[in-house]
Amino acid sequence: MTRTVIASVLAASTLAVVGAAHAAPATYAIDPTHTFVTFEAKHFGTSTNRGRFDKKSGTVTLDKVAKTGSVDLTLDMASINTGTANFDGHLKGKDFFNAEAFPQATFKSSRFIFNGDKVSAVVGDLTLLGKTHTVTLSANNFGCYDNPMLKREVCGGDFETTIQREKFGMTYGLPFIPNDVKLVIQVEAVKQ
Structure with a gap:
């Protein structure tokens, strides 16, 4: 091998290592x-x-390079807000979210699904009322941008799924009050 070929191979190897170093996962705070x-x-x-x-x-x-990711989201169930105090109280009670016994709901992802460079769905476990079921959140408008005020990258989008509340033990009013509940998560997260 000539010195030029060896130098070229070493340079290419160095660039590959540097490129891999830049492909490390980034953490974003919601x-x-x-x-x-x-x-x-x-x-x-x-x-x-x-x-x-x-x-x-x-x-x-x-x-973004490896096309992987994770989400860890926690909701305070006592912070429910419908704009009507009496309805909020009923939803916080034992008939629905039972916020006193189950003060938090969580979503922990198991994988991201990409379509090209964009996140198209996130699969994970939703825990509500002490019961855990796998759900798939479909992504709309996912993207990242450099926020001019924060001087940091921000990623976000709209994610949605429909769950059957009876799977989580929320059976009050069935079948008169329908079983399907649509969840919509509008999220933006700031790179740390």
Whole structure:
């Protein structure tokens, strides 16, 4: 081998190692001011009741090169907010979320699904009322940008799924109050 070939191989190897070093996963903290977890459920099959959880926290890890990631999200169940205090009280009670006995709900991902360079879905375990089931959150509008005010990268998007509340032990009002509950998670997370 000539010295030129050896030098070229060493240079290429060095670039590959440097490139791999830049492919390390990045950690992002969920921004509670730009993250909302909302739910939608039909009221006796007619109008749609909506609410949200005002207190949430968590982290996202994303490796764009390896196309992997993880999410760890926690919701404070006592922070439910429908805009109507009496309804909030009923939802916090034993008929629905039982916030006193189960003060938190969590979502912990097991894998990210990519379509090209974009996250298209996140699969993970949702724990609610002490019961855990796997759900798939479909992604809409996922992207990352350099936030000019924070001077950091921010990634986010809208994620949604529909769950059957009876699987989590929430059977009050069935079948008159429908079983399907749509979850919508609007999330933005700031690179740490």
